[in-house]
Amino acid sequence: MQPDNKQTRWVGFSLCEAFCLSFTDWQQSLINARPRTPETRCLVDNIVATSESAELQQDYEALFYGTRWNVQVPLWASAACGQPVLLNETTLAVIHFYHLWGHTPPELDGNPADFIGNQFHFLGYLDAARRYHQQQQDGRAREISRAIEDFTQQFLLDTLTAMAASARAAHLHPAIIDFITLMEMFVLSGSDIDIDFPAAFLPPEHPLLPAIENPPRKMIHTAGVNNCGGRCVINAYEQQGCILEIGTDCGRRTPQLRACVRGRGYRHTFLNTQRLRYPMKRVGRRGEGRFSRISWDEAIGLIASEWRRITDKYGPASRYPQASSGNEGGLRGDSMMQRLMNLDGGHLGRYNNYSSACVHYIMPYVYGDNRGSSAIEDVLNTQYLLLWGHNPAETLFGTERNYALTQLKQRGVRIVVIDPRQSDTALAYANEWIGIRPSTDSALADGMAYVIWTEGLYDKAFIDKFCVGMDEEHMPANIPPHESYVSYLLGHKDGVAKTPEWAAAICGVDRETIKRLAREYATAKPACLMPGLGIQRTGNGEQTVRSLALLACLTGNVGVAGGGAAGGLETGRHPEINFPKGENPYPGKIPCFLWSRAVEHGEEMTSAKDGITGVERLTTGIKMLVNIGGNLLVNQHADVNDSLRILNDESRCEFILCADIFMTSSARCADILLPAPSFLEMDNFSHSWLYGDYILSNNKVRAPLFESRPEWDWIHELAGLLGHGEKFAEGKPTMEAWRRFLYEQLRSQNRELPEWAEFIEEGGYRFPPVTPYVAYQEQRQHPDKSPFNTPSGKIEIFSNRIYALGDPHSRPAIPKYVACHEGAEDPLRQTYPLQLLGWHTKRRAHSVHDNNPLLEEVEPQRLWINPQDAAVRNINDGDTVLIFNARGTIRVPAHVTTRVIKGVVGLPQGAWYTPDTQGVDIRGCINTLTSTAHPTPFAKGNPQHTNLVEVRADR
Template sequence: MEKTIKFLFDIYDFLQDCESDPRAFSAIFEGTNANINIPLWESAYKNNMNIILDSTSLSVKKAYFKAGLCPKDKNNPCDDIFKETEFLLYLSLKSRDWELFISFFNRHYRDFLAAFLKKILEFYPLESHYEKKSKEFLEILYNQDFQTEFSQLNTKKILDNDLLLDFSMENKSNELLMDKIKSFKASHFEKISLKDIERELEEKEVITCGINNCGGKCRINARVTSGCITKLSTDLEDERGNIKACVRGRGYRRTFLSSQRLRYPLKRVGKRGQGLFERISWEEALDIMEEKIKSITAKYGYGCRYVNYSTGVTSKIRGDRLAKRFFALTGGYLDYFNSYSGACFEYTTPFIYGTDQSESSPDTYLDTKLLVLWGHNPLVTMWGSEYLSSLKKIKEKNIPIVVIDPQFSDTAAVFAAKWIPIKPGTDAALALSIAYVLISKKLYNKAFLTKYCQGFDKTLMPKGFENEESFEEYVMGIRDGIEKNPAWASKLTGISPEDIYDLALKIAKAKPCAILPGNGLQRTSNGESSLRCIQALSAMTGNIGIRGGSAATRGYGAGHKTPSFPMVKNPYGLSIPSFLWTDAVFRGKEMTSKKDHIKGGEVLESNIKILFNLAGNTLINQHGNVNRTREILADESLCEFIVCSDLFMTSSAKYADLLLPAPSLFEREFITAPWHFGNFLLYGNKCIDPLFECRFEFDWLYELAKRFGIQKEFACGFDNENDWNKDIYENLRKTEAELPDFDTFKKNGGYKYKNNPSKVAFKEIIEDFENNKFPTPSGKIELFSLALHNFNDPKIPAIPKFQSDFEGVLDEKIKQYPLQLIGWHTKRRCHSIHDNNEWMEEIEPHRLWINEKDAKKRAIKEGDFALIYNDRGKVCMKAHLTKKIMEGVVCIPQGAWFNPDEKGIDTRGCVNTLTTHEATPLAKGNSQHSCLVEVTLI
């Protein structure tokens, strides 16, 4: 037994020894080096799950209970290497429970220790203290003498109550070991009573839900025992909609309870982007924030403070909104408008309809005769709770569904009667050619256009602008001599003239027809033009304001209200388009309302100097042109202080000056709701206590607010998030009377409405136009917009036009980079969330999708490593040859975490290594689907 006990003490000393290599110790045990990930928990190594606090953790804890022990630290997983080593020493030196010792060593410890040591060797291939000791321990662990001694325990040849005494008498010469034996205490454990054990082992089902920026959200039922989540289940779909979890929801344990979790507050010690940090206390983190906010604000003014666009958490009380509230109460901040998802929709739709409240409820589409999903993949993006239910019913009624998309999406595969592949950025050309057929064949609704629209033809132009070009004149080529007919559009879109003509006839003859564009088509350099041209089709066919029709917009609708977080008026008052934040870092003082469309003033008073990035990967990963962003953020003379709060060491987190660990959805309470017409609210009950030293943003921002003397104003008088959740919920009940009381709502994990409003956008206006006008300057649908005309910018035409703009099919750059690249939303991720979940690779491997013909030209075969490149960056990843992407187009699923090698080549496949930072002309929105590349075999 001497070798076993000495071995365990040596392991224990090794784990606590940081003198020989403190930087390595910090990286392994505190997570301070982004490039090193060595899990400390047995559960992370079982079955390659890389998950903590599961059934393995519970099994370990049950062993502790059997010995009458319980871990003191409730915030750290019980099955870490420290506790298990100490537990075996306790069993051998204190309790002498050899049966439990043998069982635990064989069942839990041996393979765990070996895996842990081998993992160290992966990260320390050179001669070092950690490598040397790990090799020694592995040799001992599998050494025959060691195994022989241990087998003697198994055969009970040396078991007796005086074993420890005998051992002590025989080893008086080993004074150091004897001192360790005499002074040993199980410092990580405390005694636990049988009654407390019984309570700990009670199994509970806790109802929680999705919290990320997914359209459907989902119901999650967690089976919890003694702080371990052993299983997740979900609810089923019913006639009122879907709250059933998809693969992403079912993978929450493997994502959010990953061993890669950030554990402690960290302060940067290397260059930005290196991912080198040191552990600090929360008090020190607050000290740093207080000092930096005060000193930098005093130097540059309130406009230097910015809270970055982020959607990793979409609960009603969330970090980015809390940070804005804090900044507003301490003088103000530079804000943003628009979103990365739908800037062109959000900014442009009001120019046409006067409002963004322009979407009908999904049940109304059941009355359509033709559904056109244009750049729309709701089966993957989960577009609200009722959307998929309506699509299923539409298909069951044999109503034809047409999907227009460069990629044969999952939605096309399941629902489409016809898939029409289209080249990115040419959607406006297709819409205009359809309009051409409608006009030339006199299939448009002239009465509707005459009564409700401005600018369709010369007779409908606004007074004083009769000589300006009308929409009809442009389509028919009256002034520019170019008829926008199917033959013209075919050369741009890659769709045959016959298919265009056939689609035009179907749209014209379907009474009614619903055109539902998705976000993807307007995330191009001419996104506004595409959107406006498609909306013109709905007006031409008179499908606006009727059941079964649509306004062809991704707007919003007056469904059930959701709890409202109380924002504070921003004293600074200025805001920028969200996609231009990197510009505001290096040229903020040069930005103007005319050039950059900032709101609230003519110019900015400062560049961004303080940046809070909370629960988001937009700082690097999700923004266009990653390498440009890296260069901007690496210059510490530009943005002087960056705070990130996250669960993991993401590509964005590596650029933090202060990196703060956040809790997962399992570790806090919150209220959330699905997108758009959601027929339910969900409540996320806390399943387990926050891990390690993780804190929700409310907690540390509240402490920060105390230092500025505004804690009461900051939290509306509450001192915890749960009471604030109750308050905003009870305020909602004043208008949503169907909702139960808060305690019932919380207990049931939410509420699914029985009475759901059915809304047709603009129905009241269409049915009673004399008394209800569109909220535009003319009171009509503005195909010709005087407001857009006044921009006096050829890239912002007053009528819907095809604008080729940059990195499209007409860009000269296509000669050098002949393939168009798009980044599609995949069912394996929600934006960049879940990319660290290896199980999702089984669901959908991360690959470059390339048409078989394009691959053959480049001698690329299935599974080959390909280099995708342009003048912005290079990506290396495996190729997937398929007919599901049209020729001339390639696609990379968006959301993979940027991971460059020493040459700067991204080895994970982050699409934004290649995309552009250039914004769209009007909304100044995301144009990341306008991207030209070349692909070669490596």
């Protein structure tokens, strides 16, 4: 005798596979359904009638597998109840409910236990137990029935409601909507429907199992590994695979390695419901963001096939591993991919980076190396601090930097910030904020230098002993007259003295402020000029770097404690752990900013024109792009629309492989897209950021979600298919084996490091304090023994090597202001009168964290505009505005504020490019408006802070 429908309603949907079946199995189950009422029969008939539709299959995968970029349907109780974060307190409550009734949830495609399929499976388990005890007449059936109703009300209905609302908002296929409606009806009223699922999936009648004891909550040491200025201690509190809380350094260290708001928000960033879940292949047009789920075996096989085809046809120079990686730990997927390529003949290499191309390229011409920044601890010795375009309060620029600046402020040392925007650093630390027009820093430096020189405030003894080319007396032999810096400053050659009045007209800082600033900096002994990196990500970035170094030299602050050489990056004091990439057999390298040019015009690129090294010219364009954990294909590269045009032309780049945690705008361009685990789901190492005396153990908190896999696992398999498995592994077949090996290798160089077990248990190690590094102190104290590593052995204010290039306008032999494309003096300002400034916001690390809704409260994505500029455009605070130029358009709210100077608008960089149907970006990705047309003259670096735009209200 068949039980009535009310009693069997959970049996029909008890199997979790109702939400994990392949589309074909799901389709067949619905065809075999036996609806008993007209209403349910109509719904099932509607679904079956369109079940052959390819669009329905794609929407089914978008719903359950996350295969479409703009479809985000919550399938988990945690996404519908409380905080919308996977593996949160709601997930734990669901697990505890399961355990109370003796149920262990099955593994369903790596889903968290509160997955909608698991919820139905649990109710099927309870219903089968209820039927068993009903037959036994032992009184437990009623108790189980109450549990079914309680669970339904607490979790299942909320999940279904959220799921239905999101599916409707995403305009999924009507049959999908009917299916979810059918489930809602089924739960709410026990609709008369039987569905024939495979018998093996149906839970047999069974007695209720004993309650399962829940293990206690535990704390696990880990660490942030993003490309963020802070590398901080993270203490994750885990129970039953749920990550319930993020803590940080508890005070054992001084200064503490504390997480900022970004680190404390890691759960909402990385346990986000937008996670990539399964390997996928592209099914729509490239860039459209439409994919189909495939197996890992199929994915790796397709990669190997395209790898061989492209290599055989075009050679190793056609393969390019992209420069960015969200994982900056010791074990990086992009390094592993380069290792495999190097074993297989090599790849097109790269030099420079997006962050510091200009400072890294030009400093060796000045000082002979890139060690031009003292340790942060040395700033405590200064009597005056000039933060030039430097914003550590938001970027951090090292976990310990703000601690030092706070101490300096408490001591009463004068701190001045130069920036077009009154940054949080200016608010928190500065005695004075000086606003400046973007890309005019060299003009301000020249105006200051004029005052320092003409008023005799310079350090003559230092210049005489250590500098070449400052004035005519210190020039190299055989150079014509008036090529020195002072000759330029006084206008001996061009007839224009670089007075404060001259500088003020360009940079927007009034002449009296320039004079006072110059005198303050020159007379404070010692004085530290500490530049940020944003000022060299401009069209004339190399000149800015040289001009600030010139000021340090002019005042004799180089090589003294508390002074500073105005170099850009500090130097680490301890060896780091890095996955070995091996040697690249192919010699050719491109400047990393020119990768999109190498896709479209590779065979036209030469060493003379494009800065290629190792070969005279490229013989092929980039045909295979590998982008692991980075968003540089689209979001973080300049000119988004042009990048998409280039990438979406499949006749140019023929294969794009991406691995990531989320379907970013870059991942949407993939042909094969692979899911990666977050740092909470894998082991790694985290080093200090640029400087610092510690190394942290990134200990895995839980197993990877869904079918995500660490890069080592699948790259090792790929290496095997390509015939390099043994050489790739070198006898270390797992990532854990490599992790242990690399630590022991580091320990052999640093015997003070603890044993492996202690290192893991403590979550890292802090090295004993060392004497702070002072840039070029050795050269200053012992010039005969330790000359500067330049051709002259001195600091080269005038560079003979640059002079020999014969390009005095774009690449002058001395530091000087050079106007740049879309800078303050470009005639294009007649059309686009506002300079657009980007900055690294406290709520993101590049594009990481933009999906974190809590951090939107920290700093909403909006355009900063000065009240005077807003008034002439009839823009009020909070109005929606359009920011545009010839390259694209952005629609965002406006923030009218005096914290940005007149003539400049500001937009935080890193927002995820999100176009509407007209191609207007509605999230605020600044690279919709930036340009690739004019890389910097020397380094061919990133000029993305030099842009002209117009703004109008969107009414």
